[in-house]
Amino acid sequence: MDFKGKLFSYSGLKSINWRTRPNGLYCFNYHRIGDSNCAEFDPNVFSCTKDEFHLHLQFFKQHFTLISIEQLKTIIDSKQSINKRYALITFDDGYLDNYQLAFPILKAENVPAVFFIATDFIDQKVFPWWDETAWIIKHIDIDQQFVDFWQLPNEFLCANETEQIRQILLKLKIESDLSLQQKLIELNKFVKDSSVLEKRKRSLFMSWDMLREVEESGITIGSQTCSHQVLSHLTESQQKTEILNSKQRLEQELQSPICCFAYPVGSEDSFNDITLDLLKSSDYTMAFTFVSGVNTKVSSSKYTLSRYSIDGNCDKRKIQTQVAKNIFLERLKSLSPFTK
Incomplete structure (x- = not known):
């Protein structure tokens, strides 16, 4: 932990920064709901269990004003300062458990939310690249040859399986010399038993009928x-194909306009000026990153809205700590150029 992290941990600043958190839009993003310990694929995309998610929603209701995308659009269009602490709940990818586990709880608690969908996965027995990567890591013998080929540190050999998956996924996200398909081909070469690859074919994602039901209930897609x-x-x-075709497919299947977008991976270097120009020309009215932070000026940052990642089966105390620490670090940064 660095000096600023230690300062936050040991000085009792969590409570102060939480109580004095600024007005603005707080976006909380989920991926999968369920038990990561039972994961056949990537355990790192599990946000929390079903019971924990229920507690999260009650926590958000207590501390924020929960809003929908339509309400956010009104706030953006008004170009006025935000005078409340708003919260928006989002889900990425479109996993089946979003429908089976999260959706009933959202309905029961009457909480608006947004489901961001990668259209190629819907109604298909396909693996997204991160789950395929996790499956491969779980079914090969990690040896020195693997470490050398992927230019990984030798400590990789001693890491637990979950950490190995996390590290190799980070490597795939950063490496841009090969396409994702080429990277997966290289990974598959380390699978010695080809029959293993056939066992993974199943549907991990929602169907179009499920998405229609979700949308008809008031969830934004x-x-x-x-x-x-x-x-x-x-x-x-x-990029144009990915951005335009997904919008057109969603609008065709759901018969509703699609106005919002979430960047895959979502880090600051996962999109560029070309991406922003394409979104604006494709009639998207807002876009969400995966960069932590409070959105205090939503009108001027509507294509780079920040979201807090909910992961690691965190409880409400960890959510509180994550938000408070982020606010503390931003305030510390603003005090002096020497703290940046």
Whole structure:
């Protein structure tokens, strides 16, 4: 832990920064609901269990004013300062458990939310690249040859399986010399038993009928491209296909306009100026990153809205700590150029 992290931990600043958190839009993002300990695929995309998610929603209701995308759009269009602490609940990717586990709780608690969908996965027995990567890691013998090929530190050999998956996924996200498909081909070469690869074919994602039901109940549907690739690694033409085709497919299937977008991976380097220009010209009215922070000026940052990642089966205390620490670090940064 660095000096600023230790200062936050040991000085009792969590309570102060939580109580004095600024007005603005707080976006909380989920991926999968369930028990990560039972995960056949990537355990790192599990946000929390069903019971914990229920507690999260009650916590958000207590401390924020929960809003929908339509209400957010009104706030953005007004171009006025935000005078409340708003919260928006979002889900990425479109996993089946979003429908089976999260959706009934959202309905029961009458909480608006947004489901961002990668359209190539809907109604298909396909693996997203991160789950395929996790499956491969779980079914190969990690040896020195693997470490050397992927230029990983030797400590990788001693890491637990979950950490190995996390590290190799980070490597795939950062490396831009090869396409994702090429990277998966290289990973698959380490699988010695080809029969293993056939066992993974199943549906992990919602169907179009499920999405229609979700939307009819009041949940907003947004786009997260077609194939969930890192947009900044693609050509302008490829980005345009991902951004436009996903919007058109969603609008065709749901018979509703699609106005919001979430960047795959969502880090600051996962999209570029080309991406922003394409979103604006494609009639998206807002877009969400995966960068932590409070959105205090939503009108001027409507294509780079920040979200807090809910992961690691965190409880409400960890959510509180995550938000408070982020606010503390931002305030510390603003005090002096020497703290940056």
